[in-house]
Amino acid sequence: MFSTRAGHRILLLAVLVTGFISILYIASFAQPPPPVPVRTGKDSSTAKNNGPLLSGHAIAPKLGNETVKAELGRAAWKVLHTTFARFPEKPTDDEKEALRSYVHLFQRLYPCGECAEHFSTVLEKYPPQVSSRSAAAMWGCMVHNIVNKRLHKPEFNCENIGDAYDCGVVRRARVLGACCRCFGELPR
Numbered sequence: 001m002f003s004t005r006a007g008h009r010i011l012l013l014a015v016l017v018t019g020f021i022s023i024l025y026i027a028s029f030a031q032p033p034p035p036v037p038v039r040t041g042k043d044s045s046t047a048k049n050n051g052p053l054l055s056g057h058a059i060a061p062k063l064g065n066e067t068v069k070a071e072l073g074r075a076a077w078k079v080l081h082t083t084f085a086r087f088p089e090k091p092t093d094d095e096k097e098a099l100r101s102y103v104h105l106f107q108r109l110y111p112c113g114e115c116a117e118h119f120s121t122v123l124e125k126y127p128p129q130v131s132s133r134s135a136a137a138m139w140g141c142m143v144h145n146i147v148n149k150r151l152h153k154p155e156f157n158c159e160n161i162g163d164a165y166d167c168g169v170v171r172r173a174r175v176l177g178a179c180c181r182c183f184g185e186l187p188r
């Protein structure tokens with residue numbers, strides 16, 4: 001009688017221990033989900049935080065032809081500086097993220113591969129400043145000057161960056177009936 005009861009107890013204990021071990025085993029596989037990256041839109045965000053899409057290798061091959069390279073460069077800088085000049089002074093987080101991604105993809109896809117390679121080192125050291133129009137415009141002027149220096153071109157005075165690319169000038173010029181320098185617009 002005693003031995004049968006003891007046997008039942010041992011069996012019950014064995015079942016409990018096995019159940020407990022099984023629960024621990026299953027729980028070891030149930031990892032919590034990985035944290036979802038939070039995009040704050042702050043300037044501290046970098047291309048690396050946004051994965052390989054924005055920080056990957058330059059895509060275009062070497063351009064070589066110096067004339068094409070210079071024409072392309074003039075047009076590209078014009079697009080970049082004008083984009084910064086027309087960016088909101090108080091952008092939303094979404095708009096900041098859009099500009100940051102645009103600059104990084106602009107670099108990756110820039111049709112002169114050797115220029116893009118060099119510009120990636122500039123972006124790594126000086127990530128795009130997207131907190132406001134003025135910050136973006138000053139940043140654009142500064143990185144253009146870094147390229148200028150490398151190519152032994154004169155430094156541009158960044159204090160005048162607003163006058164050079166701000167199309168508020170167009171509206172004032174229209175009132176005076178003078179010709180406009182932004183986007184080649186003609187006076188009415």
Ligand SMILES: Cc1cc2nc3c(=O)[nH]c(=O)nc-3n(C[C@H](O)[C@H](O)[C@H](O)COP(=O)(O)OP(=O)(O)OC[C@H]3O[C@@H](n4cnc5c(N)ncnc54)[C@H](O)[C@@H]3O)c2cc1C
Nearest residue numbers: 069070073074076077114115118119141142144145147156
């Ligand atoms: C992202 C990028 C990377 C490049 N990398 C290379 C490279 O590695 N090797 C290479 O040979 N070429 C490179 N280029 C092209 C090069 O920068 C020039 O565009 C090209 O040599 C033609 O020079 P440019 O003297 O006509 O004047 P640009 O430098 O093209 O400038 C055009 C005009 O912009 C104004 N400007 C000048 N500096 C500034 C500034 N700091 N801020 C605002 N406005 C300014 C001036 O009015 C100037 O006439 C690159 C271009 C870009 C956009």
